[in-house]
Amino acid sequence: MNKIVLITGATSGFGEATARRFAAEGYDLIITGRRKERLETLQQELETNTQAQVLPLVFDVQDKEAVFAAIRDLPAPWQKIDILINNAGLALGRDFIDEGSLDDWETMINTNVKGLLYVSKAVIPLLAVQGHGHIINMGSVAAKEVYEKGNVYCASKSAVDAISRSMRIDLLRLKIKVTAIHPGAAETEFSTVRFKGNEEQAQKIYEGYTPLSAKDVADTIFYCASLPAHVCINDLTITCTAQADAIYFYKNA
Numbered sequence: 001m002n003k004i005v006l007i008t009g010a011t012s013g014f015g016e017a018t019a020r021r022f023a024a025e026g027y028d029l030i031i032t033g034r035r036k037e038r039l040e041t042l043q044q045e046l047e048t049n050t051q052a053q054v055l056p057l058v059f060d061v062q063d064k065e066a067v068f069a070a071i072r073d074l075p076a077p078w079q080k081i082d083i084l085i086n087n088a089g090l091a092l093g094r095d096f097i098d099e100g101s102l103d104d105w106e107t108m109i110n111t112n113v114k115g116l117l118y119v120s121k122a123v124i125p126l127l128a129v130q131g132h133g134h135i136i137n138m139g140s141v142a143a144k145e146v147y148e149k150g151n152v153y154c155a156s157k158s159a160v161d162a163i164s165r166s167m168r169i170d171l172l173r174l175k176i177k178v179t180a181i182h183p184g185a186a187e188t189e190f191s192t193v194r195f196k197g198n199e200e201q202a203q204k205i206y207e208g209y210t211p212l213s214a215k216d217v218a219d220t221i222f223y224c225a226s227l228p229a230h231v232c233i234n235d236l237t238i239t240c241t242a243q244a245d246a247i248y249f250y251k252n253a
Contacts, residue, residue, distance in 0.1 A: 136224060142246050179236065210240055
């Protein structure tokens with residue numbers, strides 16, 4: 001088999017675009033997500049249009065037992081994972097903290113933090129056996145600055161930042177690279193999910209400027225993953241030109 005990359009949350013957005021990029025570059029892929037039909041559609045597309053072999057795994061990263069079972073039961077050839085991309089994540093709601101939903105908080109923490117930890121814990125032994133590996137954790141500019149009504153989402157991505165820095169230290173002895181990538185505003189399903197299907201509200205986020213695309217971020221992920229073995233980008237923040245950080249934008253009138 002070719003080099004293998006495992007991508008969580010591959011049914012849309014960054015994960016889907018990243019799967020396309022790696023498949024086009026000759027990697028085989030393990031793609032995971034909750035939506036079986038989308039995974040199978042992506043599998044068919046990639047196997048038709050590229051030379052990639054694709055293994056879809058349907059599970060929710062919040063489900064600890066499902067995560068460990070899926071990785072434990074990988075066929076032997078698929079256990080030789082070279083790169084793990086912890087992409088699955090989401091924002092839910094944008095409320096003052098005293099008005100926030102406990103269910104939203106728990107889903108964000110369970111997905112963005114605990115889900116990343118579950119998948120990493122399950123996959124790291126497979127990387128270690130290889131004697132090399134690369135973990136790429138998808139954070140956010142929200143990890144770098146806290147903004148109004150961002151509270152728990154910002155906290156969850158700050159946790160991803162801290163976990164990534166800790167991983168980088170702890171996994172040195174196993175020769176596993178760790179990269180944290182922190183995108184700014186990108187036009188994907190992100191805002192639609194955050195605003196719970198309110199497309200009008202979601203589109204307002206991107207008015208007056210050109211945001212990042214999923215492909216922009218996928219290209220960045222691939223660049224980080226394709227550097228020489230002795231080179232690791234530890235931490236990278238990427239925004240569109242109109243965005244300075246998590247708070248400041250320049251929008252056309």
